[in-house]
Amino acid sequence: MREREPEKRARGVLKALQQVAKETVLGIGGLREALFVPFLAILTALIISGLFIVISEPVVVSAYANFFQSPGYALSVTLTTLSSAYGALFRGSIGDPKEIYRALVTFSQVGDAAPLRYALYPISESLTTSVPYIFAGLAVALGFRCGLFNIGAEGQILIGGLASVWVGYNITGFPWFIHLPLALVVGALAGALWSAIAGYLKAKTGAHEVINTIMMNYLAFRLSDLLLTDPRLMGRPTGTPMTPQILPTAYLPRLLGSPLRFHAGFFMALGVAALVYWFLWKTTLGFEIRTVGANPDAARYAGMSVAKNFVLAMGLSGALAGLAGANEVLGVTHFVGGGFSPGYGFDSIALALLGKSHPLGVVLAALLFGTLRAGAAKMQILGIPIDIIQILQAMIIMFIAAPALVRLIYRLKVEREVTEVVFTRGWGG
Amino acid sequence: MSVAVHRISRAVFQRERAMGLLFALLGLAIIALFGPSAEPGQQATFVLNFGQAGKTTPIPDLVLPVRGTIYLLGLLALFLAGFQLVRAFKATSLILGGIILLSILAFLIWATRGKSFNLTAMLGHMLLRGAPIALGALSGIWCERSAVINIAIEGMMLSGAFTSVVVASITGNLYLGLLAAILTGGILAALLAVLAIRFKVDQIVAGVVINILAAGATSFLTARVLVENQALNASGTFRPIAIPLLSRIPVIGPVFFETNIIIYSMLFLVGVTHIILFYTRWGLRSRAVGEHPLAADTLGINVFRTRYINVIIGGMIAGLGGTYFTLGSAGRFDELMTAGKGFIGLAAMIFGKWTPFGGFASSLIFGFADSLQVKLGILGVNIPYTAEPLPSEILLMAPYLATMIVLAGVVGRAIPPAADGQPYEKQ
Amino acid sequence: MPPVLELRGITKAFPGVLANDHIDFTLEKGEIHALLGENGAGKTTLMNILYGLYTPDEGEILIRGKKVEIHSPGDAIAQGIGMVHQHFMLIPVFTVTENVMLGVESTNYRVFLNRRQAAERVSQISEQYGLRVDPEAYVQDLPVGVRQRVEIIKILYREADILVLDEPTAVLTPQEVKELFAVMRSLVDEGKSIIFITHKLKEVMEIADRITVLRDGRVVGTTKPQETSLSELASMMVGREVILTVDKKPPRLGEVVLEVKDLRVRDDRGDLAVKGVSFDVRAGEILGVAGVQGNGQTELVEALTGLRPVESGEVHILGGDTTHASPRQILEKGVAHVPEDRQGNGLVLSYPLLDNLVLNTYYLPPFADSIIIQERAIIAAAKERVERFDIRTPSIFVTTASLSGGNQQKTIVAREFSRPIRLLIAAQPTRGLDVGSIEYIHERLIEKRDEDTAILLVSPELDEILTLADRIAVMYEGEIVAILPAEEATREELGLLMAGAKRLPETLTTQPREKEAVTEG
Known part of the structure; x- marks a missing residue:
C-alpha cells in the first residue's frame, strides 16, 4: 500500500511533464518532429545524471538513512543538492542574469567594460568551448554520412593540435596572414592523414574502423606522451611535459578583449559547418559519400568506388577533427600539454547523433555541449566531477538512438516511423 | 568484405612478390640491426626455472651465443623471403607471421645480450596479461555467435573492475567482489540486449553508449567517492593457488598450474564455451540464431530469448574479466584502468575466427606483446648502435599496433556469423 | 470426416495493402491442393499465417475439425504442419543432420547432442521417400535441388502430415520437378496432405487434385484440373486475357x-x-x-x-x-x-x-x-x-x-x-x-x-x-x-x-x- 502513493505521484509528475512538453515544444508545429525527441532525451538525461549527483552526495545519503524520522529533510536536502548543482551549471555556462544586467547598466552609464566582460565570461566560455565541439561533431557526422563510425576524433584532435602547435612555435619570420593559415592547414592535414589510415585499412582489408580508430587513439596518446616528454622532440627544456608557446603571429584573434577567450575560430567553425553542408548535399563528391553510406552495394553497382570514398570520408573527418585541435591551440591554449583535449572527440559522438548528423543540428548540439561543459567546470567547485558530462552523454545517445524508449517513458504514441541510419555491417565491411 | 576482396586480387601476383621483397628487407634488418650491434662472444641467458617447479624440479638455463643465433634467425627469414619471391606463395600472412616471430626472437635475444632473462616467468606473465583479453574474446563469442555485436566489453570490464573492488573492500570478501563484477557485467549486458534486441538500436551505437556510461560513471564515482574514502578502494588480491603435482612440471607447471582463480576460471571457460557451443543443444540453437534467425524461428526456436541469454552470459564473462585488473593484480581501482583490453579482446575473437580456442590462442599473442613490453622495460633496452634507451612509450604502443596489424591481416578471410549485427524483425 | 485443415475468413492487412481478404480454404486428407496466384496475390501471406509467422486480423483456423490458435511456428509444428519456404530456411554452415534436427534435437542427458541417432533417422527417412542426401554433408556444399530435399526431410522428421510447399519448383530443372512430383505423390499415398503454392499453370494441371486461385488477396474460385483449362486458369489468375507470347521480329545482327x-x-x-x-x-x-x-x-x-x-x-x-x-x-x-x-x-x-x-x-x-x-x-x-x-x-x-x-x-x-x-x-x-x-x-x-x-x-x-x-x-x-x-x-x-x-x-x-x-x- 505504501508504495502506491509515490507511484501515483510519479505518474502525476510524468503527466505534468508530458503536458508541459507538449505545450511548449509541440506548439512550434513543423519543428516539432525534429525537436521533440531530442528535447525529451536531454531532459531525461539530466534527470538521470541528477540521480548520480544525488546518490553520491554524502549529506543526501545520510539524510535518506534517517528517511523515516524526517522525510521532509531528506527531500529538501535532495532538492538543495540538485538545485545548487544545476544552478552552478547554469551560472557557469550562461552567467548570473542580475550581474549581467548590472554590468550592462554600468557600461551604458560609465562606459566601463570591465564588469561587463566579467559578467559575460560564462557565455564567452560556453561559446569558446563549443568551437572544438562544432569541428569534432562535424567530423563524426561526416563519417556517419559515409557509414563510418569514427571513434578516433579524440586522437585526431590531439594529432591536429600537435601538428599546428609545431608550426606555431617552430616556423618563424612570417606575418600572421601566412603563419596562422599555415598552422591551421597543417593541423587539418595531420588529422586527415592520421585518420585516413583507418579508412584505408577498412577499404583494403575490411578491418572495422571502430576498433582501428580506438587503437589509434591509444597510439596518439602514447605518441603525444613521447613527443611532450622529450625536450629534443617537442617538450620544454625544463622537462615539464608540454610544448613551447606558439608565436603571436599564429594566434587566432580574441574578439572580446582580454579575460574573455572568445576567438575568431567560432566564426570559422560556423563557416566550415556551412561548407560541409554544401559539400555533402550540393556536390557530386558529397553525393557519392552519402550514397556509399546509405547503400554501399548500390554505390558500387552505380560505378562509385566504395574504397575511395571510405578513405576520402575518413580523411575529411580527420581533417575536421584536426581543425578542432588546431583551433584549441591557436585560439585558446597556445601550447599543447597533458590533458590537451578533455574528451571533445568522445563527446562529439553523442553530439553528432543528437544533431542527426546534419551540420545545422551539429552546430546546435555543439552549442549545447559547450554550454554543458563550461557549466560543468563550475560544478566541479561543488565537488561534482566533470565526468558527469559523460554520463549525461551516454544517456543522450541512448535516448536519441532509441526514440522508442523515450516514447515509452513519456507514454507517447508513435507519430511516424523514421528510418534510422544503420551503421553496423558486421566486421567484414 | 566484398569491397576488399574485389579490389585486391587484380594485383595479387605483383603484391605477393612485393611482400617477398618486404620480407627480405625484414630479414636483412634483423641481421643489420641486431647482429653487429652485439659484442662478439656475448651470450644471452634464458632462465627457465620459476615458481614451485623451479625449486622442486630445476632444469638448466638456456644459454645462446647472441651473434650466431641472430645471424641464424636472419638467414632463416631471408630463406622464407626467397621462397616467397620465387614461388609467389599465396598464404602471405602465414609467412609474415613466421617472419614476425623470427624478428621478435632476434630482438629478445639481442635485448638479453650479456644479461639473463627469465623466460618461464615471461610465459606466465603472457598468460596473465592474456587473461582479460581471452575473457573479452569469450564474451564476444557468446554474444556474436547469436549475432549481437558487443563492442561494450571494455565498458563491462571497467564497471566490473569498479564494483569488484568496492564490494570486496566493504565486505572484506574477494569472492563477493568477484560475484559483484559478474553481476555488473550481466546487468550492463542486459541493457545492451534490451537496446539491441527490443529497441533495435544499432548495436555499435548501443555498445558505445555503454562504454561511455561505464567510463563516465566509474570515473565520476571514483573522483567523488573513492578518493575521499580510500578504505573503499583497497580490496587486496587473489593469491595464486598451486595445483599439487601439475604445478611441478617444468615450464608448463608454473605457467598454467600455479596461478589465481581468475586465470583458472578463464581456462575453464574456454573449454566449457567450446563444449557448449559445439556439443550441446543450446549451442546448436545459439549458432542457428546467429547464422539464420528466421530459419531458427520457423523451427520454433525463440530467437529473442536465445539472444538475451547469450548476451547476458557474455556480459557476465566480461565482468569477470574486469576483476583481472583489480582483484587479480592491482588490488584497487584506477580510472580507465582497462586501457582498451576489451577492444583488443574483440580483435582476438576475430583473429580466432569466433572459436573459443582460437580466441584463447590469439589472446596469448596479445598477452605476449603486452608482457614483452613490460619485461623489456625492466631489461632496459637501447636503440641499436646507440646508448639511447628505447622510450617506454614506443613499447607501450606495441599491443595496439599488434591489434591493428592482426585485424588488417585477417578480416576478410575470417567469416563472422552470417547474421552478426543485424536486429531480428519478427513479422 | 472433417477436412484436415480449414481456413475460414482469414483477413490480413499490411500498411496500404489488404494482403488477405476473407479467405476460405479447405484441405482434404490425402490430396494435393494447389494454391495458384501471381506474385503479390497473397499466397505466401496466407501460408505464413497458417505457419504462425503472421497473426491474422480476422478469421479462424480449424485442424481436423477443431479450432486452433497458431501464434508461432512452434504451435504450427505441434499441430503437424510443416512448410518448405520459398527461400530455404537452411543454415549453410551446418550439416544436413544438424539442420534437420534443429529444434527437435536428439540428446544425451537432455543437454548434449546425439548426432549419430539423428543421422540414422535422416538416413531412414531419406530411404523411405527416395530423398537421396548425405546426412554428414554441409548444406553450403549442396546443389539447390538437394537442399530442397533437406527441407522436405526436415518436415518429415517432425512427423508433419500437413505439408506446405511454397513455390518449390522455382529453383528446379524440369527433370527435378518430375522427381519432386513423384515424391509428392508418394507422400500423399502415405496419407499426408499437401498445399502446393505456385504461379505456374502447367504444373498445377499436372499434379494438383484441386486448385484454388487467389487474386489481389481474394479467392477467385476453386476447381479441378479435369474441369478447367490453361487459358481459363490464366484469366482467373490475372483477371483478364493474358497474351502469353511476345511479338518478336527476327533479329538483325550487327557487330x-x-x-x-x-x-x-x-x-x-x-x-x-x-x-x-x-x-x-x-x-x-x-x-x-x-x-x-x-x-x-x-x-x-x-x-x-x-x-x-x-x-x-x-x-x-x-x-x-x-x-x-x-x-x-x-x-x-x-x-x-x-x-x-x-x-x-x-x-x-x-x-x-x-x-x-x-x-x-x-x-x-x-x-x-x-x-x-x-x-x-x-x-x-x-x-x-x-x-x-x-x-x-x-x-x-x-x-x-x-x-x-x-x-x-x-x-x-x-x-x-x-x-x-x-x-x-x-x-x-x-x-x-x-x-x-x-x-x-x-x-x-x-x-x-x-x-x-x-x-x-x-x-x-x-x-x-x-x-x-x-x-x-x-x-x-x-x-x-x-x-x-x-x-x-x-x-x-x-x-x-x-x-x-x-x-x-x-x-x-x-x-x-x-x-x-x-x-x-
Missing part, C-alpha cells in the same frame, strides 16, 4: 559487342564459380543464359560489369579490353546493368526517387558542372523519365522504398535506358513482379534489341528465356554446356542441359550460324 574468352571467376568463398566460359553477343540479339540459380550466373554477370575480379580469361566490349576495368569504366562504354537484387544493389531505397534516377550519371553534364550538382537539371530529367517510363509515384521526391516492386524495377529500367547504351546485361529482370510489370519489362527488352542493342539476359525461368532469347546459353556448374538457337531449343533438351545430364559438342556452340547473320542495311 560483336560483347566477347568473352575462357573467363574464370571466383565466388566469395574463393571457389571457382565460372570455369572457362566463352561466348559473344552481337548488336541486335538477345542471348539468354539459362540455368538453375547458383551455377555461376551471378558471378559471371558481376565479372562482366567489373564488380568482381577476373581470375583469368578476357572480356572485350566493343573491341576494347575490359577484363580488369572498373564498373564505372564499363558503364561509360555504354553498358547498362539491371541487377539481380534490385533493392540491395540497384537502388538506394532511402533516397528520393529522383536521386535513384541519376544514380550512375549524377557526375555527368547536365546533372553536374564539374563537382557541383545541378539540381534543376536532375528534377527536369526525373520528371521526364517518370512520365516516359510510366513510373507510378505521387512525386519524384518520395523515398524509393515507398514504391511497389514493379515501379522500383521501372525506375532502374528508366535510369539505364535513358543513357546511350550498346550492351544491356539484365539479371532476372522480372523476378517477383506481377504480370503487368513482366509484360512491360519484356516489351522494353525487345524494343531495345530492335534498336540494335546487344542484350545478355540471365534468367532461371525457362519460359522467359524461351520467349525472349534469340540464342540460348545453358550454364551448369560454372560452365556453358551449350549455346543453341532459340528456335531449335525444347524445354526437354534445355532441362537435361541445365541438369548437367548432357552437353553439346563445342563446335555447335560458339557462333551464330551464318544464315542467321542477316547483315544490317
Whole structure:
C-alpha cells in the first residue's frame, strides 16, 4: 500500500511533464518532429545524471538513512543538492542574469567594460568551448554520412593540435596572414592523414574502423606522451611535459578583449559547418559519400568506388577533427600539454547523433555541449566531477538512438516511423 | 568484405612478390640491426626455472651465443623471403607471421645480450596479461555467435573492475567482489540486449553508449567517492593457488598450474564455451540464431530469448574479466584502468575466427606483446648502435599496433556469423 | 470426416495493402491442393499465417475439425504442419543432420547432442521417400535441388502430415520437378496432405487434385484440373486475357559487342564459380543464359560489369579490353546493368526517387558542372523519365522504398535506358513482379534489341528465356554446356542441359550460324 502513493505521484509528475512538453515544444508545429525527441532525451538525461549527483552526495545519503524520522529533510536536502548543482551549471555556462544586467547598466552609464566582460565570461566560455565541439561533431557526422563510425576524433584532435602547435612555435619570420593559415592547414592535414589510415585499412582489408580508430587513439596518446616528454622532440627544456608557446603571429584573434577567450575560430567553425553542408548535399563528391553510406552495394553497382570514398570520408573527418585541435591551440591554449583535449572527440559522438548528423543540428548540439561543459567546470567547485558530462552523454545517445524508449517513458504514441541510419555491417565491411 | 576482396586480387601476383621483397628487407634488418650491434662472444641467458617447479624440479638455463643465433634467425627469414619471391606463395600472412616471430626472437635475444632473462616467468606473465583479453574474446563469442555485436566489453570490464573492488573492500570478501563484477557485467549486458534486441538500436551505437556510461560513471564515482574514502578502494588480491603435482612440471607447471582463480576460471571457460557451443543443444540453437534467425524461428526456436541469454552470459564473462585488473593484480581501482583490453579482446575473437580456442590462442599473442613490453622495460633496452634507451612509450604502443596489424591481416578471410549485427524483425 | 485443415475468413492487412481478404480454404486428407496466384496475390501471406509467422486480423483456423490458435511456428509444428519456404530456411554452415534436427534435437542427458541417432533417422527417412542426401554433408556444399530435399526431410522428421510447399519448383530443372512430383505423390499415398503454392499453370494441371486461385488477396474460385483449362486458369489468375507470347521480329545482327574468352571467376568463398566460359553477343540479339540459380550466373554477370575480379580469361566490349576495368569504366562504354537484387544493389531505397534516377550519371553534364550538382537539371530529367517510363509515384521526391516492386524495377529500367547504351546485361529482370510489370519489362527488352542493342539476359525461368532469347546459353556448374538457337531449343533438351545430364559438342556452340547473320542495311 505504501508504495502506491509515490507511484501515483510519479505518474502525476510524468503527466505534468508530458503536458508541459507538449505545450511548449509541440506548439512550434513543423519543428516539432525534429525537436521533440531530442528535447525529451536531454531532459531525461539530466534527470538521470541528477540521480548520480544525488546518490553520491554524502549529506543526501545520510539524510535518506534517517528517511523515516524526517522525510521532509531528506527531500529538501535532495532538492538543495540538485538545485545548487544545476544552478552552478547554469551560472557557469550562461552567467548570473542580475550581474549581467548590472554590468550592462554600468557600461551604458560609465562606459566601463570591465564588469561587463566579467559578467559575460560564462557565455564567452560556453561559446569558446563549443568551437572544438562544432569541428569534432562535424567530423563524426561526416563519417556517419559515409557509414563510418569514427571513434578516433579524440586522437585526431590531439594529432591536429600537435601538428599546428609545431608550426606555431617552430616556423618563424612570417606575418600572421601566412603563419596562422599555415598552422591551421597543417593541423587539418595531420588529422586527415592520421585518420585516413583507418579508412584505408577498412577499404583494403575490411578491418572495422571502430576498433582501428580506438587503437589509434591509444597510439596518439602514447605518441603525444613521447613527443611532450622529450625536450629534443617537442617538450620544454625544463622537462615539464608540454610544448613551447606558439608565436603571436599564429594566434587566432580574441574578439572580446582580454579575460574573455572568445576567438575568431567560432566564426570559422560556423563557416566550415556551412561548407560541409554544401559539400555533402550540393556536390557530386558529397553525393557519392552519402550514397556509399546509405547503400554501399548500390554505390558500387552505380560505378562509385566504395574504397575511395571510405578513405576520402575518413580523411575529411580527420581533417575536421584536426581543425578542432588546431583551433584549441591557436585560439585558446597556445601550447599543447597533458590533458590537451578533455574528451571533445568522445563527446562529439553523442553530439553528432543528437544533431542527426546534419551540420545545422551539429552546430546546435555543439552549442549545447559547450554550454554543458563550461557549466560543468563550475560544478566541479561543488565537488561534482566533470565526468558527469559523460554520463549525461551516454544517456543522450541512448535516448536519441532509441526514440522508442523515450516514447515509452513519456507514454507517447508513435507519430511516424523514421528510418534510422544503420551503421553496423558486421566486421567484414 | 566484398569491397576488399574485389579490389585486391587484380594485383595479387605483383603484391605477393612485393611482400617477398618486404620480407627480405625484414630479414636483412634483423641481421643489420641486431647482429653487429652485439659484442662478439656475448651470450644471452634464458632462465627457465620459476615458481614451485623451479625449486622442486630445476632444469638448466638456456644459454645462446647472441651473434650466431641472430645471424641464424636472419638467414632463416631471408630463406622464407626467397621462397616467397620465387614461388609467389599465396598464404602471405602465414609467412609474415613466421617472419614476425623470427624478428621478435632476434630482438629478445639481442635485448638479453650479456644479461639473463627469465623466460618461464615471461610465459606466465603472457598468460596473465592474456587473461582479460581471452575473457573479452569469450564474451564476444557468446554474444556474436547469436549475432549481437558487443563492442561494450571494455565498458563491462571497467564497471566490473569498479564494483569488484568496492564490494570486496566493504565486505572484506574477494569472492563477493568477484560475484559483484559478474553481476555488473550481466546487468550492463542486459541493457545492451534490451537496446539491441527490443529497441533495435544499432548495436555499435548501443555498445558505445555503454562504454561511455561505464567510463563516465566509474570515473565520476571514483573522483567523488573513492578518493575521499580510500578504505573503499583497497580490496587486496587473489593469491595464486598451486595445483599439487601439475604445478611441478617444468615450464608448463608454473605457467598454467600455479596461478589465481581468475586465470583458472578463464581456462575453464574456454573449454566449457567450446563444449557448449559445439556439443550441446543450446549451442546448436545459439549458432542457428546467429547464422539464420528466421530459419531458427520457423523451427520454433525463440530467437529473442536465445539472444538475451547469450548476451547476458557474455556480459557476465566480461565482468569477470574486469576483476583481472583489480582483484587479480592491482588490488584497487584506477580510472580507465582497462586501457582498451576489451577492444583488443574483440580483435582476438576475430583473429580466432569466433572459436573459443582460437580466441584463447590469439589472446596469448596479445598477452605476449603486452608482457614483452613490460619485461623489456625492466631489461632496459637501447636503440641499436646507440646508448639511447628505447622510450617506454614506443613499447607501450606495441599491443595496439599488434591489434591493428592482426585485424588488417585477417578480416576478410575470417567469416563472422552470417547474421552478426543485424536486429531480428519478427513479422 | 472433417477436412484436415480449414481456413475460414482469414483477413490480413499490411500498411496500404489488404494482403488477405476473407479467405476460405479447405484441405482434404490425402490430396494435393494447389494454391495458384501471381506474385503479390497473397499466397505466401496466407501460408505464413497458417505457419504462425503472421497473426491474422480476422478469421479462424480449424485442424481436423477443431479450432486452433497458431501464434508461432512452434504451435504450427505441434499441430503437424510443416512448410518448405520459398527461400530455404537452411543454415549453410551446418550439416544436413544438424539442420534437420534443429529444434527437435536428439540428446544425451537432455543437454548434449546425439548426432549419430539423428543421422540414422535422416538416413531412414531419406530411404523411405527416395530423398537421396548425405546426412554428414554441409548444406553450403549442396546443389539447390538437394537442399530442397533437406527441407522436405526436415518436415518429415517432425512427423508433419500437413505439408506446405511454397513455390518449390522455382529453383528446379524440369527433370527435378518430375522427381519432386513423384515424391509428392508418394507422400500423399502415405496419407499426408499437401498445399502446393505456385504461379505456374502447367504444373498445377499436372499434379494438383484441386486448385484454388487467389487474386489481389481474394479467392477467385476453386476447381479441378479435369474441369478447367490453361487459358481459363490464366484469366482467373490475372483477371483478364493474358497474351502469353511476345511479338518478336527476327533479329538483325550487327557487330560483336560483347566477347568473352575462357573467363574464370571466383565466388566469395574463393571457389571457382565460372570455369572457362566463352561466348559473344552481337548488336541486335538477345542471348539468354539459362540455368538453375547458383551455377555461376551471378558471378559471371558481376565479372562482366567489373564488380568482381577476373581470375583469368578476357572480356572485350566493343573491341576494347575490359577484363580488369572498373564498373564505372564499363558503364561509360555504354553498358547498362539491371541487377539481380534490385533493392540491395540497384537502388538506394532511402533516397528520393529522383536521386535513384541519376544514380550512375549524377557526375555527368547536365546533372553536374564539374563537382557541383545541378539540381534543376536532375528534377527536369526525373520528371521526364517518370512520365516516359510510366513510373507510378505521387512525386519524384518520395523515398524509393515507398514504391511497389514493379515501379522500383521501372525506375532502374528508366535510369539505364535513358543513357546511350550498346550492351544491356539484365539479371532476372522480372523476378517477383506481377504480370503487368513482366509484360512491360519484356516489351522494353525487345524494343531495345530492335534498336540494335546487344542484350545478355540471365534468367532461371525457362519460359522467359524461351520467349525472349534469340540464342540460348545453358550454364551448369560454372560452365556453358551449350549455346543453341532459340528456335531449335525444347524445354526437354534445355532441362537435361541445365541438369548437367548432357552437353553439346563445342563446335555447335560458339557462333551464330551464318544464315542467321542477316547483315544490317
